[in-house]
Amino acid sequence: MRRCSLTLSSFSLCLHHSSKKPKYFYLSTSSFHPDHDKLPNDSNFPETTFSEIVFTEKPTTERSSRGQFPPSLTQIFQKEKYPTQDHIIEILLNNQHDPKYALGYFLWADKWGGNIKTIDSLCIMLHIFIQSGKLSSAERLLKKSLSGSSSPNASVLVDRLIKTLKICGSDNHRVFDCVLNVFARAGLVGEAVVGFNRMITSGIFPCVKSRNILLTALVRANKIEKAQDLYREMQARGMDCNCSTLDIMMHGSLKKGNLDEAEDYFWDMKGRGLKFDAVLYNTVIQSICKKQDSKRACEFLKEMKDLGFVPSDITYTSVIGACMKQGNMMEALRIKDEMISDGVPLNLVATTSLIKLYCTQGDVNGALVLLSKMTKSGIAPSGVTYAILIEGCCRNRNVEKAYELYKEMKEMGMSPNVFTVNSIIRGFLEKKRWEESFKLFDEAADSGLANIFTYNNLIYWLSTESRVTEARNLWDKMLNKGLIPTVVSYNGLILGHCKQGNMDAASILVTEMSEKGIKPNVITYTSMIDGYFKKGEVDQAFNVHGQMLGLGIVPNDFTFNTIINGLCKAGQTFEASKMLKKFIEEGFIPICMTYNSIIDGFIKEGSMKLALATFHQMHQSGVSPNVVTYTSFIDGYIKNNSINLALEMRNEMRSKGLQLDVAAYNALIDGFCKKRNMQCARELFDELFKVGLTPSSAIYNSLIGGYRNQNNMEEAFELHKHMCEEGIRCDLPTYTTLIDGSLKVGNIVFAAELYTEMLAKGVVPDIITYTVLINGLCHEGQLKNAHNVLDEMNGKNMSPNVLIYNALIAGYFRAGNMQEAFRLHDEMLDRGLEPDEATYDILVNGKFE
Template sequence: MRTRLAPSSTAPWRISSIRTQRCLCSAPISHAQEASALNPNSTAEQPELSRNPMPDSLVFPEKSSAEIGEPRCEFTAPVSRKWGLGQTEMIATLLSRRNEPDSALRYFRWAEKQPGFASIVDPFCIMLWILIGSQGHHRIARYMLNHYVTSGSDPSARILVDRLVNCSRRFQFELDSRVFNYLLNSYARSGRLIDAIDCFNRLIESDIDPLIPNVNFLLSALARENMIPEVLGLAGILDSRGSECNAFTIHIIMTAYLKDGKVDEAEQYFKKAKASGLELDAAAYTTAIQAACRKPNSVMACELLNEMRKMGWIPSEGTITSVIGACVKQQNMESAIKLKDEMISSGTPMNLVVATSLMKGFYLNGDLDSALNLFDKIVHGGLVPNKITYSVIIEGCCRAGKMEKASEFYTQMKLAGIHPSVYDVNSVIRGLLRAHLWEEASKQFDEAVESGIANAFTYNDMIYRLCKEGKVDEASNVWHKMVNQGVVPSIVSYNNLILGHCRKGSMDLASSLLSEMQESGLKANVVTHSILIDGYFKKGEIERALGMYDQMIGRGISPSDYTYTTIINGLCKLGHSSEARDMMKTFVEKGFVPTCMSYNCIIDGFLKEGTVNSALGVYRDMCECGISPNVFTYTILIDGLCKSNNIVLALKMLNEMRKKGLDLDIVAYGTLINAFCKRRDMGNARKVFNELLEVGLSPNSAVYNNMINGFKNLGNMEEALALYKRMVNEGIPFGLETYTTLIDGLLKEGKIVFASELYTEMLAKGIMPDDIMHTALAHGLCNNGQLENARKVLEEMDKRSIAANVLVYNALIAGYFNEGNLQEAFRLHDEMLDRGLTPDDKTYDILVSRKFKRNGYRQGASSI
């Protein structure tokens, strides 16, 4: 296709911009020179254009004449022109043969072989225009361009384009875009991609649109060389000009966006092309699916997959595999399984990548059994699990706490000749630590250290878990081992050990670690400071906690919401709820957005301090700020109001909670039941208990213990024992507290045999009595006249190294006084003093009042 170029407004060409020294006929030809050039017989003196040494001339292969069917011809140069042909003469001769392309080509080939011939640009450009003007000589023009570009003797691409345009205009050749497309293609094919880009840009600047096949070839060549920014740069130019592209262009540019990590741009480019009505192909759709999978957007990926099928295209196995992977990442297991089934039904067997993805999806959804079944299925089907497959199934078992199965796969993996990665080792160690299998975890850890595979994450996992369990000394040993092995502690390592020391209350050690960390070049982050602030609050050191906060601000570290919440909670726990409320207002001014939990901390603090009105004031502030109270908020309020004997207001809060559509949880129900039980209002306690059952909640041991204790305090052991039997039938775990309440109640009712049976049952379960149980036994037995058995209780306490208390001695002393054994009563009093126990008012009340009572009785009896 030929297009006429409008007159150029480009600035005059500058010789200085040429990369190689050669004459480009940049200056216009004078009238005399032009006349001489156009008349070969003219005797006018030819101007000398250049005396610079010329580069090697363009030389065609020896067979080129035969190949293009050129007749041989000889031209004779004037003997007097020793310096060689002049550019003006060449131009004039070529122009005189512009309608005879074969003759012009023979002359050009003869001229290039002459001594001193230079590969000057303008004659070459004119030769190209002559050839392109003849339909039968296009192939020769392409060959000349290819040879010219690969020889490396040409000027810059921009200058060559400009000279072609200039020659077309000056010598009235019709501008044919094929020359420029051949040139662009030659640069791309020869691997001169920077020159190809320059050529493309200059063509665009000259308002010449390259043909899209040539553009695609250039884009592909750039993509192969991973010149992604250049691909996207050309794409931007095409888009801004509204150039017509085809499906292959879309595919190349989308692929470039994906390589550059610009998934959204790739997706939008596809949508725009689709909306424009461009006929896309399977490759473009496949690339769009890959973009959707990268996000991941499994819904879009599935939709595009269905569109491909409707158009009759069969998606590749790799494409379907990618979509299944995207579905798994978004936990869209239903679609993933459906695609897998379709894949198999179409005759494509499930591959290892799909199977591995599905296994991961299953265990992430909490369905480890399906993952294990699929593993067995692929093994029996002939697939050989690889390193990734084993890693996935091991991680799944570790997360589910199935450490025996995880160890089995770990061993199987090693037997298959696959060396576990540090990721696998860390998964197993984390799983063992979560399962509290310390010995096995330590063994795996030591093996990892000895083999040199352990990394910072391995050590961090051990340090964190040990610190969490309060085993700070063991964590410190792991720390020293890490340093000795040459593994540099990270900020996470320091934070974990600092957390351990803070939980143990060793704030000086935690502070020294902070200094050590900073000396090593690591900067403490917001997590570090928040841990220390929390540690100081738990230690009760408010000033040091707030001082650490000020240090953090001074170091330019922005507090997190966790930091603010830690300060608010710490102040409230230490009885400074008013200060916490004031600080929260300051934090809000700095950008902190209080949560429901923040308000809950302050409400709970005020209630524990006994300032109910302040707590209700914070509750109202919370509602006015648009923060909806949650179940925990109401539970705190109901509990606090009940404890302050504001049961009416507590019930009002309960009704308000229900009006807002909030359902009570087991904690809220338990709080109400406990409040009614303490008030000995077992009627309302029973109503709340029944409501709890009606809404489908299961009472826990705390609720049952409150109810049992409430009925015991009323002397209604029948109801208490009925609840106990219900606990047993429903499998609700119970322990010493339940047994203590029941045995105490039974002894008070004189049911010694039943109490003894429960006590025997308790011991059979391995539940050992504490001082409270022993006290209840001593009182109960003494009140029932079982002094010898009561005395044995004191002996059992000595055997179990449980210190006897004043209450036990008071019961025994009162018992012996009632029996009239004053000597034993006073002996027990002396024994109590020998043990270092201080008698209380009850003790002296028994000793004094009952002694006088006993003496008065005896005096009265003797007088009678």
């Protein structure tokens, strides 16, 4: 008998170098620990665990450093060099009461058993573990056996377990739970199902826990229909189910998107009187939330809490999300407060959902407050949270805060997506903050983030501002980046050319679109129609309209309104009103803007009666007039010197709850200023501030002109000062009126200062400004300065008018310099200017006014 001189501590190392493997099972001591708990100590096996009882060759009877083997097993090992299957089973059956020793022999026999098939010995060893209450040890032993190349199939294993169960004289069926658990958890769900079917046909029913493990494995493997078949089989055979079973089946239905089926499981089990647990309620509520039935979700949430269960944070989040999707903000906030009061902290998903709800409702401030609370509570916002807030701020026209959040997001190491960047760029563009929008665009373009939509936004906005050259440069840059223009890209550039009246360039782009297989749409043709109307080419506009119809492109409301507005602007308002009737017959429903175009057109043509008739037609069509409608009438009545009728319109407007806008105030103030009723004009000006409006440059100009006409330049200068303080731009009419007033009151120094200030601000004088300057200087006897202004005009290739020559001729005539006066007369004739009656009154009759 050969002896082994190795100690127990060396056995594991020797095992790694052993090349001999048994046919069915190879159990490595380095990875197999059937039980972490030690069996009762034996005097010959102090502190020895199962994993140490493995041999790399036949054992020695010599005492090792870790202890000595029991004589009984040692004698057996020494006696049998190659034990038979019957002998192995005999030894295992004789040692059922001592699983520790039985395992030692089993491992030795498996290692040295040669070609002996050991499936029966494995089954007996599993029974031994089960009988001794070592289910986890049995599971680990079986799991290790399945990792071999010749692992037993489930059907055979179940049959052999049934046979050996009788041999062992046991009636403990927990070994079958062990088989089901191990096969299912090892991912061998098909084998697990086969084994399960073999068990139940043999009258063996695994426990509900094991059945649930099998159902879970099937659901996770997306074999949901198989799980449902198995569930029905269990029900048909009277196997009891618990909440976990129901929860598994509901998750399976939810996984395949069948919400109704998931709920059917719930009601079926509720009808059977099953008492639900918190897990099941959480699943049910989340299922209902996916159906977006927030009312029922809240009812189940209340039922769950009434039973003493605390909903999970995911459940609360689901209910909040369902309420949010149905626009029930108050209920969502109530659930949020309830969640916090139950001690369930707000998670990232719930907080982000509430932030989205605030933004959807337009309450961006509430969303920002929630963000602050979120960060203070230790919840770090995600990229989605920031994206929602940025979008909300942009929609609320608070692009400054949006950009602040964008920078904060980047500082936290998050990369904004292109949609977020595009939102901020659009926000800057809407506020005409070109520098910031292009800076952000350059960052996006350099990083490769900018997409076709980014370019389209900028091209469109540049085109609306008639900055077509810049739009075209951006277009070229877009092409160089390899981006393919869309119909939206072309429409943006076509719009720019149409606004500039460059219809040839616009037409070339339309042709280019067709050549590249991009079909022009209704917006393309409507832009072209609008461009031709603005250029006064009405016939060409209708030719494009005809082409559009010929291609089968159906006009939309934008097209109809463009044609009506274009005819009105072209002075063909009556034709526009006839065209409106035709469009209505074709199904067009006019809106307030439609009627406003016709009303404004008639008013500008001096046809107040037709404007009022259209106004009544508008009422009969059920369209309510807006501020623009009344402003047109107010402006029309004022221009017709019917200030009282204008005020009546103002009163009617207020009676309908409409607030005057800046344009309406401008019309009224201008009317009173022209009537020299500065008191009423000033009252309206003060009222404008009280209602929260900011006066425009036109309003200031009307008031300054009114005070100038009354020679009250102190008030005019005070208004100019107020403009500068408020940051309201002084335009050419502002400076021209102030310079004229200053010269009329003899304040030449201030007039010169104003003129210098005007030039410094880049405001270019026109013929009216030069006329005012020369006339005022001549009246003050400043003939040399007046002549210098004339030279300045000549230097700018700007031709003086008759009024300028009359002022100069009168000035020199008044100064007694007849020679210069007549020379100027001759110069005037040489320029092709026709002297008027005032010229001859000065030269012949000496009338200087």
